[in-house]
Amino acid sequence: MDELPRHLTSAEARRSGVTRATLTASGLVRTHHGLWVADLPTTLDEAIAQAGAVIRCPWAVCGWSAVELLGLPDRRSWQPGDPVHVCVPTAAGRVRREGIVSRKGLERRRVVDVSGIPVVAGIWAVADVLTDPLATHEDLVRLCDGYLHLGGTAGSLVAPASLDRRGASRLRGALRDTRHGAESPRETDLRLLLAQAGLPEPEQQVRLVDAGGATVCRFDLYWEEFALGGEFDGDGHRTERGRWRGDRRADRRALLLGHRRLRVTSDDLMPDRRHETVEEFRTSMVPVRAPAGGRLVRTVDSSPLVLPW
Numbered sequence: 001m002d003e004l005p006r007h008l009t010s011a012e013a014r015r016s017g018v019t020r021a022t023l024t025a026s027g028l029v030r031t032h033h034g035l036w037v038a039d040l041p042t043t044l045d046e047a048i049a050q051a052g053a054v055i056r057c058p059w060a061v062c063g064w065s066a067v068e069l070l071g072l073p074d075r076r077s078w079q080p081g082d083p084v085h086v087c088v089p090t091a092a093g094r095v096r097r098e099g100i101v102s103r104k105g106l107e108r109r110r111v112v113d114v115s116g117i118p119v120v121a122g123i124w125a126v127a128d129v130l131t132d133p134l135a136t137h138e139d140l141v142r143l144c145d146g147y148l149h150l151g152g153t154a155g156s157l158v159a160p161a162s163l164d165r166r167g168a169s170r171l172r173g174a175l176r177d178t179r180h181g182a183e184s185p186r187e188t189d190l191r192l193l194l195a196q197a198g199l200p201e202p203e204q205q206v207r208l209v210d211a212g213g214a215t216v217c218r219f220d221l222y223w224e225e226f227a228l229g230g231e232f233d234g235d236g237h238r239t240e241r242g243r244w245r246g247d248r249r250a251d252r253r254a255l256l257l258g259h260r261r262l263r264v265t266s267d268d269l270m271p272d273r274r275h276e277t278v279e280e281f282r283t284s285m286v287p288v289r290a291p292a293g294g295r296l297v298r299t300v301d302s303s304p305l306v307l308p309w
Contacts, residue, residue: 189269
């Protein structure tokens with residue numbers, strides 16, 4: 001019915017004298033026990049707003065929902081029908097409602113505001129997903145790389161990994177493969193693919209400058225002994241005309257100085273193409289006889305993290 005709001009709780013309906021039969025006839029849909037809405041959520045923000053309307057205690061978004069809101073690399077983006085992950089105080093007990101996955105311990109977590117939504121801080125979001133059985137080693141390395149890229153410290157990742165708690169051993173394993181320097185999840189994927197194939201470990205975000213000090217290019221991955229760079233190209237490198245032309249010019253200038261660069265796309269990281277990608281890098285790793293031209297500038301320390309175990 002047009003006179004009904006687009007969402008209301010069962011308690012609000014009772015106070016207004018609206019019966020269950022009226023709610024059903026109005027076309028409103030029950031997304032959670034005690035909540036009726038005109039439309040099912042199509043975004044994570046909408047799903048969080050609907051979940052928050054029926055939680056009767058303090059709460060904050062946690063787990064993979066928090067990872068997505070914080071801009072960290074997610075296992076996969078939220079899709080309609082997926083649950084919302086929230087954390088509540090231990091004394092309140094878990095929220096047992098369809099569409100909500102809850103955990104206790106809000107009082108032990110730092111909470112930040114993301115566009116008006118309470119969200120557990122980054123390190124807690126990382127810690128909360130460690131027990132997800134669907135999360136792979138690569139998912140966790142991608143997440144840790146992204147955490148460092150957004151300003152998190154290696155020490156704050158080491159702290160939960162050192163505790164005797166569920167998921168700590170998985171985090172320790174991920175940190176052995178975590179590096180500073182990845183600027184996208186796909187850069188991490190490329191680095192891990194090559195490392196798991198036994199190829200030498202690269203440096204990351206190495207800038208090449210010419211004799212005049214001008215930047216020629218910046219390599220996502222770089223092997224100095226082979227004067228070889230690796231680059232992951234997202235679709236923006238193809239669809240943005242100026243960027244595409246700039247990439248081609250940078251490749252030519254780098255090659256004139258003796259530096260080669262192999263570019264890969266998402267297709268090259270698919271299961272049926274990974275072997276071919278690895279072999280392209282393997283056959284390109286030929287030691288150079290003389291130092292290549294230009295000067296290399298290291299912008300990050302991408303060596304393995306110093307770990308206490």
